[in-house]
Amino acid sequence: MLEVNAINQYYGGSHILRDVTLAAPVGECSVVLGRNGVGKTTLLKCLMGILPIKSGEILLNGKDISKMTPEQRVRAGLAYVPQGRDIFSTLTVEENILIGMAKFSQRKASKVPKHLYDIFPVLDEMKHRRGGDLSGGQQQQLAIARALASEPQVLVLDEPTEGIQPSIIKDIGRVIRSLADKGDMAIILVEQFYEFAEELADNYTVLSRGQVVAHGSGCDMAKNNIQELVAI
Ligand SMILES: Nc1ncnc2c1ncn2[C@@H]1O[C@H](COP(=O)(O)OP(=O)(O)O)[C@@H](O)[C@H]1O
Numbered sequence: 001m002l003e004v005n006a007i008n009q010y011y012g013g014s015h016i017l018r019d020v021t022l023a024a025p026v027g028e029c030s031v032v033l034g035r036n037g038v039g040k041t042t043l044l045k046c047l048m049g050i051l052p053i054k055s056g057e058i059l060l061n062g063k064d065i066s067k068m069t070p071e072q073r074v075r076a077g078l079a080y081v082p083q084g085r086d087i088f089s090t091l092t093v094e095e096n097i098l099i100g101m102a103k104f105s106q107r108k109a110s111k112v113p114k115h116l117y118d119i120f121p122v123l124d125e126m127k128h129r130r131g132g133d134l135s136g137g138q139q140q141q142l143a144i145a146r147a148l149a150s151e152p153q154v155l156v157l158d159e160p161t162e163g164i165q166p167s168i169i170k171d172i173g174r175v176i177r178s179l180a181d182k183g184d185m186a187i188i189l190v191e192q193f194y195e196f197a198e199e200l201a202d203n204y205t206v207l208s209r210g211q212v213v214a215h216g217s218g219c220d221m222a223k224n225n226i227q228e229l230v231a232i
């Protein structure tokens, strides 16, 4: 379980995250919603250690990881699917996935486990193609496979549906649901695509100008008019 307690973050003089608190339990999809520019990506970068926090704590299974480097956090069990995917376009699909296994022994990190290709069969078909040859949706699937390759306890996804065709969005939604239902992973999903988020949310947190303005159970999102809070 990942817990974020009252974290604050600044870019220069601007206060970007203000006492943000949330909990992402194992076996649940925890959705973070909010309009453009409210601090969603900044929050995820703070979780991953790409940006420092000024105050507050980030607890993984009760242990404060907020001073750890990004590499240490990956070793501790966090994995990140960044906004815009950031796959390596000149490396093959297989090489991209193997990068996600860098924390393991050389022996283990030399072969992509079959279950990853079972999750996204298209990546098996295209494993010798260059990442840059894939469609946007396929690249998103690759970025998710690369994150899963590290066998995370916490999977962090930043707008995985952005700019992606509907059929692949459905696939990605099914994968996220089944990963959560397996019960051994906490999932933090940042989304602007409201319907997708509502369908997957076990719990939700809404950010506005760097602050949490609403949170609750996924099943109460409609009743609480959450869509209005995030409509563009
Ligand atoms: N590197 C940066 N330097 C200064 N300001 C930034 C930087 N990155 C993002 N911001 C600002 O921080 C705020 C939050 O950005 P971001 O976390 O990317 O929002 P979101 O992901 O919710 O769209 C925005 O106002 C954005 O302009």
Ligand SMILES: [Mg+2]
Pocket (backbone or CB within 6 Å): 040, 041, 042, 083, 158
């Ligand atoms: Mg963002």
